[in-house]
Amino acid sequence: MIQLHQSLKRSEDIMKSLQRFFEINMKSIDGVIETFSNKSDQGYLVKIFRSFNHETDLVIWFYESLENKNIQIAYSTRNNCDANNNWIDKNKLNIKYYLIKKDIKKTIIQNIFDTVNKYYHLDEIIEMPDSLKI
Numbered sequence: 818m819i820q821l822h823q824s825l826k827r828s829e830d831i832m833k834s835l836q837r838f839f840e841i842n843m844k845s846i847d848g849v850i851e852t853f854s855n856k857s858d859q860g861y862l863v864k865i866f867r868s869f870n871h872e873t874d875l876v877i878w879f880y881e882s883l884e885n886k887n888i889q890i891a892y893s894t895r896n897n898c899d900a901n902n903n904w905i906d907k908n909k910l911n912i913k914y915y916l917i918k919k920d921i922k923k924t925i926i927q928n929i930f931d932t933v934n935k936y937y938h939l940d941e942i943i944e945m946p947d948s949l950k951i
Contacts, residue, residue, distance in 0.1 A: 824881035827888065828860040831879055831922055835863070838926050845939065853902035858882060862902055864895060867937050871895040875936055877929060878904065881917070888915040890925060892932060 821829070832850055839846060848865040860880025868874055876898045878891040891904065892911040899905050913928065915921050934940070 824883055825859065827881045827917070828879060831888070831925060832861040834922055835879075835926055835929060838930065842930065843933065843939070846933065846937070851902050853878060853880075855903045857884065858889075862898070864898070865933065865937075875933065876904075877932075878910075879925070879929075885914070886917065888917060888921065888925065889913070890915070890929065 836850055839848075846865055846867060848863055848867075850861055850863050853860060853862050858880045860878065862876055862878040865875045865877075872894060874895045876893050876895050878889075880889055881887070882889050890913045892913075893904060893909050897905050897909045904910055915925055
């Protein structure tokens with residue numbers, strides 16, 4: 818049987834929940850979810866089109882690191898994203914690391930929400946549902 822690799826399953830699960838979460842709780846944010854694959858990692862990214870400015874609009878990469886066995890969320894601006902959706906300069910990334918454990922998806926989505934909310938000065942308030950689990 819051919820199966821989706823476990824690291825992609827986790828990333829896809831986070832991506833689907835994040836997409837649903839943004840549709841419900843952050844209707845003022847526009848963007849697109851795409852895939853990326855560089856030499857060491859593969860996963861998904863969100864390109865946010867709040868101001869339509871490559872210098873300031875946010876890109877969020879999320880993936881499971883096969884090397885470190887954790888989930889990594891990397892933040893940068895769109896001018897640090899190449900045509901293949903890879904980051905250009907790793908030094909311009911703000912990377913957060915999450916151990917793979919129960920309820921980690923809820924924590925990740927809450928942290929992404931908090932980061933986007935603060936970055937764009939949205940002052941949105943939500944409560945995370947208990948049903949978000951990996």
